[in-house]
Amino acid sequence: MKKLIICLFTTMFLNQTVFANDLKEIELSINEDKTMAIKIFESLENIDFTKVVFEDFEKDNFKYTKDNVNVEEITKEDKKEQIETLELILSKSDFDKLDNTKILQLFQDNLPYEKDGYKGILLKENTTLKVEPNKIESTTTYSSQTITLNEKKTFYGLENNDYGLIPKTIVKNGVTLNLVDANFVSTNNEAISSVANTGVSTLYNCNTVYKGSYNKKIPNTKTKILDYKVTVQYKGEISKEIFEKNIITVTYKGDKISDLTVPIAVATGTGATGIFGFIVFWFTKKNVKVYNLINGAYELIGKCKIKNNSINLTTISLKATSNIYKLQLDKNIAKKLNNQDISITLVNSTKIKKFDFNEENTYIDVVF
Structure with missing residues (x-):
């Protein structure tokens, strides 16, 4: 049982089929005895063409079947300019010993x-x-400095020249200043006796000077370079091969087609019996190959017959694992159905597809 499972698993992957979406036939040649033909295709796809479906074809009463596939990959060179930067870290002691010429010699010439x-x-x-400093060490010290503040202030309208009326300290910018000088001045221009006779008291203004100081820390920062980062650029042209297209050469074996006027069932008899056998074969011949998308590739899951422009996939779908199908029509029936509507049924669902015949493509894609 285990061997059977392994065999089926291996066969499933070996029989995976790939369909090329971009395949252009550019040349067809047939040898003199018509036993071999060569078709050359061009494709912009980069896929495994050994698994691509290449249809058999008929020409001059010979049927040609795929025998061998050879693929030649065509590439083109893509060039561009590239700049890269290399760097070195030099200690200060090493850096002090070198000039630019010697520093450049530390770098390789080619990269x-x-x-x-x-x-x-x-x-x-x-x-x-x-060249630029890389690591820098900073050291900060502080010194003390005495800052002196002076403030002049006048007090107006004092009743007498008494120092007790003058404040001994004031505050400026958070610093206390002490009174260091005071000068009283009378506000009357006349003599005091004259003022006294009028009964008006003499008033005084006092001009003062205040002084104070505070200490301030002054920072002094010194830096020291420990090492240097040295960089240099490299420039040049780089290139690579870029896929452009594939040239596919397909070799076909040619076999002469039997004369269709001879009944296929001739081995069972002649006359009416042979004709009946041919008719039975013709009307029961399965002329549609059914592929299903399985694990990312199309696999053949069975064959059926198209009848009255209708295809029924209900029975064959038991082998399907997805709802995506590709139907390959026999070329003869495909020609007859050109530009006609095809009815495709799966259980209770029906899709109508208009079929356009193409010599290189007799497929119908349908998704349920």
């Missing part, structure tokens, strides 16, 4: 490039040499 399919040799550009 091989190989990435994303591109290859090339990049050359060192000496003029792109760049």
Whole structure:
């Protein structure tokens, strides 16, 4: 049982079929005895053409069946300019011993490039040499500085020249200032006796000076370079081969088609019996191959007959694993059904497809 499962599993993958969506026939040649034909196709797809369906064809009473497939991949070269940067870290002691010429000698002259399919040799550009500090050590010290503040202030309309009326301290910007000088001035221009005779009291203004100080920390930061980062650029042309198209050469074996006027059932008799056998064969011949999309590839799951422009997939669908089908019509019946509506049934669902005959494509795609 285990061997049977392995055999079926292997057969399923070996029989996977691929359909090419972009396949253009560019040449057909047939040898003199018509036993071999060669078709050359062109395709922009990059797929495994050994699994692609290439239809048999008939010409001059010979039927040609695919025998061998040869694929030639055509590529083109894609070129572009590439710039890469290399860097080195030099300690300060090493850096101090070198000039630019010696620093450049630390870098290789050529840089091989190989990435994303591109290859090339990049050359060192000496003029792109760049040197900059990498690690820097900072040290900060502080010194103390005394800042002195002075403030002049006048007090107006004092009743007498008493120092007790003047504040001994004031505050400016958060610093306390002390009174260091005070000068009283009378507000009357006349003599005091004259003022006294009028009964008007003498008023005074006092001009003062305040002074104070505070200490301020002044930072002093020193930096020291520990090492340097040195970079240089490399420039050059890189290229890679890019897929352009495939040229597919298909070799066919040719076999002469039997004379259809001879009844196929002739082995069972002649005359009416042979004709009856031919009629039975013709009307029961399965002329539609049914493919189903299984695991990403189309696989042949059976054959059926198209009758009255109708195809019934109900029985064959038991072998299907998806709702996506590709139906290959026999070329003879396909020619007769050109530009006609085809009814395709699966259980209780029916799809109508208009069929357009093409020598290289007798397929109908249908999704349920």
